Each structure stands twice: as structure tokens, then as C-alpha cells.
Amino acid sequence: MKKTILTIIALGSIANASYFNNSVDRWEFDCKSGIIYACGIAGNMYIKGKWEDANTGKMIKIKKTKKERIKKAKELLARGCMKGHKKSCTDLKALTK
Numbered sequence: 001m002k003k004t005i006l007t008i009i010a011l012g013s014i015a016n017a018s019y020f021n022n023s024v025d026r027w028e029f030d031c032k033s034g035i036i037y038a039c040g041i042a043g044n045m046y047i048k049g050k051w052e053d054a055n056t057g058k059m060i061k062i063k064k065t066k067k068e069r070i071k072k073a074k075e076l077l078a079r080g081c082m083k084g085h086k087k088s089c090t091d092l093k094a095l096t097k
Contacts, residue, residue, distance in 0.1 A: 031079060049061060073095060
């Protein structure tokens with residue numbers, strides 16, 4: 001029983017890793033999970049409006065309006081800044097000028 005559960009968990013982790021790739025979703029998830037530098041990475045992806053697929057090297061557009069992307073970037077950068085990530089604080093200040 002334990003071996004079956006561990007196998008299912010491992011397969012789920014592999015599926016998640018391939019789905020998340022290098023996407024903004026992955027970095028946003030990591031940010032919400034407490035990895036503070038991920039907040040800055042996700043925030044900057046939202047500012048740029050795109051991210052690079054690690055498997056293909058293609059640039060993937062984020063399907064949100066510029067206003068929505070900037071709002072999300074501010075939220076993520078503020079979260080990183082509150083947790084002590086200095087680059088997030090710097091980027092947030094530049095974004096709010």
C-alpha cells in the first residue's frame with residue numbers, strides 16, 4: 001500500500017514538473033509556496049508579458065491585458081518584498097513610479 005501511494009505521488013510530481021516547465025505558473029506557485037526569489041521572477045514575467053519555454057525555447061505570451069499583468073506583477077513583487085527579497089522591492093519601486 002505504501003509503495004503504491006509513493007509511486008502515485010512520484011508520478012504526480014513528474015507530471016507537475018513537466019506541466020510547469022519554466023512557466024509563469026510554476027514561478028507563481030513557488031512564490032505562493034514560500035520561495036521568495038520566485039516572486040520576483042514571476043513578477044518580471046508578468047511585466048514582460050511573456051516567458052520562455054524551457055523545452056522548446058519559444059516565447060509564450062501571457063494571455064492577460066497589460067493592466068491585468070501589471071496588477072499581478074505588483075502583487076507578486078509586493079509579496080516577495082514583504083518576505084525580504086530586495087530585488088522584488090527594487091522592481092516594485094520602479095514599477096510604481
